[in-house]
Amino acid sequence: MKWLGAVLIGPTLWFAIFLAVYGLHGLICAQWGVVDFSGRAVMIVVWGIGVALFWPLLRYMPAGHACSIDLPRAGLWIGLGATVFTLFPVLIASSCS
Amino acid sequence: MTDVSPAAGPQADTAATTITLAANPRQRALRLHRELSQVWANDRGLWGQVTAVSHTTLGLRFMATAFVFFAIGGILSMLIRAQLATPDGAFLDTELYNQIFTMHGTIMMFLFAIPMLEGIAIWLLPKMLGTRDMAFPRLTALGYWCYLFGGLIMLTALLFGVAPRDGWFMYTPLSNAVFSPGINADVWLLGVTFVEISAIAAAIEITVTILRQRAPGMRLMEMPLFAWYMLGTSAMMLVGFPPLIAGSVLLEMERAFDWPFFDPTRGGDPLLWQHLFWLFGHPEVYIIFLPAAGVMSMMIPVLCRTTILGYGAIVAAILALVFLSFGLWVHHMFTVGIPHMALAFFSAASVLVAVPTAVQIFAWIGTMWKGNPQLHLPMYHILGFFLTFVMGGLTGVMLAIVPFNWQAHDTAFVTAHLHYVLIGGFVFPMMAAATYWMPLMTGKRRIKGLGEAAFWVILIGFHGTFFIMHLTGLLGMPRRIDVYPDNPEWIWLNLTSSIFGFVLTIGFAMYAMDLILQATLGKRQSRDPWQAPTLDWAMPLPAPNYNFASLPTARHLRRDAREVILPLARGEGVLAGAPRGQREFLVTSVGDATPDHVAILPGNTALPLALSSAIGAFVLLMLASLYALAGLALLPVAALIWVWARGMAPQDSLHPVEVAPNFRLPVHHHAMTSLGQSGLFALLIANGTLYASLLFGLAFLSVVTPGPEVPAATVGGVPVVSALGVLAASLVAAQFATADQSATNALVALVGNLVALAALLSVLPFLDDPTAHARDALRAALAGYVGLHVLVAAGMAAFVFDQHRRSEVTATQQGAWPACRLWQRYTGAVTLITLVVAIAQEVLT
Incomplete structure (x- = not known):
């Protein structure tokens, strides 16, 4: 079960960060009608913290075995890649329009 | 000697234990067969069909019923094509046309695709994993009856002209009580929710079966890929269906009691329905695709006489797909006025999901490349899959790009895309799977010729119908219209689609005829016709209800099925025969499949039918707006659940069972973690998702909805x-x-x-x-x-x-x-x- 849990950590973390940034965006737009510099900065910080969380996980995740691919580590890379790619629009996209 | 010893390893319980169970002494195979058949067989006659709880019977019945619904959905599609063949079609009036396209989509998604994948999983998984049944046989039966009754309610509504008519996605306000008076929308909301009991039930037992019932020693990373795919699918069903159930319940409450969840004049929001629906709807596409990809991953190596390329990469791709598919739902809502930044998040996720899909495609192509492909009939359909699904995937990437989506949204282009994905990604693989496993289902050999002809007719008919529909969409034809008198440029395109649509239907009829002929007139098939290395073929043909006379262990895995058929049939595995006269199988641990205890299953019973009938009565009373009586109808439901639970009380011997020489295991009443606990845990995951959906609704209405x-x-x-x-x-x-x-x-x-x-x-x-x-x-x-x-x-x-x-x-x-x-x-x-x-x-x- 622990191994299965380790496999799920990476994608779950992506999902949590994705929902957090998406939710934050909705909240900011609903409250202020525009994502100004500080609003965007908050979103970027949340995104950055999310990306940074993968670092210790990748560093300390025990190596897997029993297969040609180390699935828990692969899960972390999947989560990291998805976090970077799906949320990069916080850097460039127009805000609440 | 028996050796169940922990091996060295600092982590990862997938590989932490070495299991060597001694072989039981050889017995007469025929005696074992008779003993097991007596215990595991269905009752005789029609009553036997009513009380059957065997996964073999119910799996086949799920698939057969789903195929009937597929045929009905196909007939409805022909009515649609007949109407659209000419610009002023008078074949159907608008009201009936609306009901027919709604029912076509509803039937194909909820009454064909999902039950078909449930059926193949229920039928196949225990055979592949080396066990005798699913974790909860009565739940399997309950799921089937709920599916059948829910489907019949919707079909009956169609016959009486009160079928749903608001599209298979039931968008509000179109489906609210003002714009959709009568019971049409209620039929969808209550009928689909009734059918979804079956989906949740299947998801629970598929999850538990895969995690707790694998043959001793079959570690997670060694199980057949189909099991990985189904594990991903069942997890998605547990999380994906509850938002739709939540949405359906809320919409039904709005219609029945005027609670304004989706009414913008009273603080509600129609977009909440869209969010809840597509939170289910997009993962649904992958819920349908993953099992199909699972059967592909089993068939391609066997038909190419090689092993699968990139097992680990495929498992990682499944993991990625399972999660990413929950980050795409808004791409169905690109045109509703969501801010650009949010659109960009979902657009990026929609593009990204192509990567794990491509990993699988390349793994299959690589497998074919390194092997020696043999052009048997299943391979025809596999090649049809490649051609069709890749095209559908590419148009999917096009639709993931927001500016293109804005142009193509709600046009025939989307209709073409979704049929390429669903027929390419599900129907072709399922047709391949049916032809591949027919010998195991029927014990009969195929009659050559008709199946190949059917494939070509289907392929030509499909692409003739839908390829051209991309162009119809790009020329601006909206979906769901019944006439187009002012657009002569669409006429020849629609006429062509309609003609090829009928060709496609003829192809499916030929395919069905091929299966019927094989089942009725085919010659007897010898065992393991494909020389496959998986346990599903290590049994007599057709597969008996009990699957294995003795259960396989680590030494029976990764060997050609024909090498282990006889040892297992002669009782040289574990838990041989049925000497105690009860249905038993082995429960193992999640990671390394260490034997844990012996589960004793209930026998044949009509309880699932009774319970589904009671639930059906509740649904019908709700449909009739007799809400007080509907509340009372829940009393028999509760009473039957009590009786159901009483049926799990210990009735027979509770002594430990000797599953192998000198190796005894407790029965499940004495187990620390029983299958029931695992099942309830899975149910609570689904339940928690439903609750989270309600909280999402609260947050959405509180934060996003402007409202009064x-x-x-x-x-x-x-x-x-x-x-x-x-x-x-x-x-x-x-x-x-x-x-x-x-x-x-x-x-x-x-x-x-x-x-x-x-x-x-x-x-x-x-x-x-x-x-x-x-x-x-x-x-x-x-x-x-x-x-x-x-x-x-x-x-x-x-x-x-x-x-x-x-x-x-x-x-x-x-x-x-x-x-x-x-x-x-x-x-x-x-x-x-x-x-x-x-x-x-x-x-x-």
Whole structure:
């Protein structure tokens, strides 16, 4: 079960960060009608913290075995890649329009 | 000697144990077969079909019923194509046309695709994993009857002209009581929810079966890829279906009781429905695709005489798909006015999902490249899959790009895309799977010729129908219109699609005929015709209900099926025969499949039919707007659930069972973690997702929806005290339910829950009118959710108390205590969260 849990950590973390940034965006737009510099900065910080969380996980995740691919580590890379790619629009996209 | 010893390894319980179970002594295969058949066979005659709980019978029945619904959905599509063949089609009037396209989509998604994948999983998984049945056979049967009755309700509505007519996605306000009076929309909301009981049931038992019933020594990373795909699928079903159930319940409550969840004039929002629907709807595409990809991953290596390329990469791709598919739902809503940044998030996710899909495609192509492909009939359909699905995937990437999506949205281009994905990604693989496993289903050999012809007719008919539809869409033809008198440029395109549509239907009829001929007139097939290395072929043809005379162990894995057929049939595996006259299989641990205990299954019973009939009566009374009577109809449902649970009480010998020489295991009544606990845990995941969907609705309406001013809350001090009373009583009940298992604690838990229920009922008169504003409606819905859970918790505590009274709980026998504890903890948690949310809402607004 622990191994299965380790496999799920990476994608779950992506999902949590994705929902957090998406939710934050909705909240900011609903409250202020525009994502100004500080609003965007908050979103970027949340995104950055999310990306940074993968670092210790990748560093300390025990190596897997029993297969040609180390699935828990692969899960972390999947989560990291998805976090970077799906949320990069916080850097460039127009805000609440 | 028996050796179950932990091996060296610092982590990862997938590979931490080495298992060597000694072989049982050889016995006469025929004697074992007779012994097992007597225990596992269905009852005779028609009654035997009613009471059957065998996964082999029910799996086949699921697939056959799904195929019938596929045929009905196909006939409806022909009616649509007949109407669209000419610009002023007078074949159907608008009302009937609306019902027909709605029912076509609904049938194909809910009554064909999902049940078909459930059927193949139910039929195939125990065979592949080396066990004798699914984890909960009565639940399998309940799922089937709910599916059948739900489907029949919708079909009957179509025959009487009151079928749903608002599209298979039931968008509000089109589907609300103002714009869709009558019972048409109710038929969809209640019928589909009824059918979804079957999906949730299947998801629970597929999950538990894969995690707890693999052959001893079959570690997770060694199980057949189909099992990985189904594990991903079942997890997605557990999380994906509850948002739709939540949405359907809310919309039905809006229609029935005027609670304005989706009414913008009273604080609701139609977009909430779209969010809830597509939170289900997009993962649904992958729920349909993954099982198909699973059967592909099993068939391609066998048909290419090689092993699969990139097993680990495929498992990683499944993992990625399972999660990413939940980050795509908004791409169905690109045109509803969502801000650009949010669109960009979902656009990026929609593009990214192509990567794990491509990993699988390249793994399959690589497997074919390194092997020696043989052009048997299943391979025809596999090649049809490659051609069709890749094209559908590419148009999917096009639609993921927001500017293109804005142009193509709601046009025939999308219709073409989704048919390429669903027929390419599901129907072609399923046709390949049916032809591949037909010998195992029927024991018969195929009659050559017709199947190949059917494939070509289907392929030509499909692409003739739908390829051209891309162009129709790009020329601007909207979906779901019944006439187009002012657009002569669409005429030849539609006529061509209609002609090839009929060709496609003829192809499917030929395919069905091929299967029927094989089943009825085919010659007897020898064992393991494909020389496959998987356990599903290591059994007699056709597969008996019990699958294996003795269960395989580590030494039977990764060998050609024909090498292990005889040893298993002669009882040289574990748990040979049925010497105790009861249905038994081995339960193993999640990671490394170490033998844990022996599960004793219930036999044939009509209880699932009775329970689904009672649920069906509730649905019909709701449809008839007889809400008070519908409430009463839940009493027999509760009574039958009680009888169901009583059926799990120990009745036979509880002595440990010798599964292999000198190796005994306890029966499940003495197990620390039974299958029932695992199943309840899976159910609570689905239940928790439903609850989270309600909270999402509350957050969405509170934050995003502009709506009218929220009326001032009139809730005073009395209900606050009562609500705190609900929480206190629920927590007290949880405390006693999780303490030592004694009759006194069970009684206190029961009383605590009843007090909580009484306190909750005392709150209700003080709540704001739920018809006034969506906020109040959602608050009442959450209160109802908590109340239902407290009621169930009280019922479970009463059941446990009754078990104590009957002396069915002892020091080594937990009875229903583990389930009661788990449910009580969950109830306490949702009570607490609901109260905090309600208070926070009051404070913040």
